[in-house]
Amino acid sequence: MLLRRRTGWPAWGWRSPFEELERMRREMDWLNSDLSRGLFAERSAGVFPLMNVTEHGNSYYVRAELPGLKADELDISVTGDTLSISGERKLAAEDEKAQYHRREREAGTFSRIVSLPGQIDVGKVAACCADGVLTVILPKAESARPKQIAVKAS
Amino acid sequence: MADSESKALQAKEKAEVSTPAEQTRPGLVYTPAVDIFETDKEITLLADMPGVKAGDLDIDLHDNVLTLNGEVQAPEGDGEVDVIREYRTGKYYRQFTLSQVIDQAKIDAELKDGVLRLKLPKVEAAQPRKIAVNTA
Numbered sequence: 001m002l003l004r005r006r007t008g009w010p011a012w013g014w015r016s017p018f019e020e021l022e023r024m025r026r027e028m029d030w031l032n033s034d035l036s037r038g039l040f041a042e043r044s045a046g047v048f049p050l051m052n053v054t055e056h057g058n059s060y061y062v063r064a065e066l067p068g069l070k071a072d073e074l075d076i077s078v079t080g081d082t083l084s085i086s087g088e089r090k091l092a093a094e095d096e097k098a099q100y101h102r103r104e105r106e107a108g109t110f111s112r113i114v115s116l117p118g119q120i121d122v123g124k125v126a127a128c129c130a131d132g133v134l135t136v137i138l139p140k141a142e143s144a145r146p147k148q149i150a151v152k153a154s
Numbered sequence: 155m156a157d158s159e160s161k162a163l164q165a166k167e168k169a170e171v172s173t174p175a176e177q178t179r180p181g182l183v184y185t186p187a188v189d190i191f192e193t194d195k196e197i198t199l200l201a202d203m204p205g206v207k208a209g210d211l212d213i214d215l216h217d218n219v220l221t222l223n224g225e226v227q228a229p230e231g232d233g234e235v236d237v238i239r240e241y242r243t244g245k246y247y248r249q250f251t252l253s254q255v256i257d258q259a260k261i262d263a264e265l266k267d268g269v270l271r272l273k274l275p276k277v278e279a280a281q282p283r284k285i286a287v288n289t290a
Binding site: 065 | 205
């Protein structure tokens with residue numbers, strides 16, 4: 001604080017000592033909210049569907065939980081290093097006379113684009129849907145794969 | 155763009171629960187989202203249980219308590235490293251108390267694309283009967 005005042009920094013004038021306390025309180029709040037979410041908190045983009053992306057060998061695997069959707073009801077496209085998935089979840093119309101006790105399942109449209117860490121071999125992307133879980137396998141492009149470089153002795 | 159009829163789906167985190175009995179195996183437990191509706195003849199329950207295979211789903215009706223228990227196998231193969239993890243997988247568990255008497259023999263369950271459709275037919279109301287008294 002003393003040093004700051006002498007060098008004239010910050011330039012926006014006199015800071016109240018409470019300002020510093022306020023900053024500390026904000027930082028504590030931030031730390032607190034971060035911790036309360038758990039150490040392994042998922043950092044979600046908050047867009048439906050939630051996705052898990054994993055990497056193994058020369059492929060990326062993208063998974064999403066889409067119960068009740070069939071593979072042909074999904075619109076999946078790949079360009080360069082992005083994967084986009086869109087579709088609509090429809091709930092079957094039930095008997096009109098049916099009386100609902102609970103209605104928690106939701107219908108609606110969705111669209112999501114994910115950027116992958118590297119380029120993808122667009123021609124070899126495969127997708128399958130089993131038990132309501134979509135799996136998209138995206139092989140890495142030849143240019144994105146690690147290459148062994150031989151050193152030539154001159 | 156979403157039209158007026160179908161709204162855009164919002165991302166929702168799965169609701170975690172603690173089961174009444176302690177788990178023998180460690181792991182996460184989630185509540186499946188359900189729809190329950192009733193007609194004159196039956197009660198139908200629809201539950202979203204993505205990742206549950208038909209053989210791993212256990213449905214139990216005992217003393218008017220319906221229990222759904224679905225085990226989920228981790229979909230990731232060996233050696234896969236997380237890049238982004240937005241959701242976790244775990245088993246599904248939910249219990250309901252049924253008010254109506256259910257005809258247990260006619261219960262029908264179907265699991266398709268991660269959605270369970272459970273039909274619980276009501277017991278036919280006891281027919282009024284006249285009892286003939288025989289005179290000896």
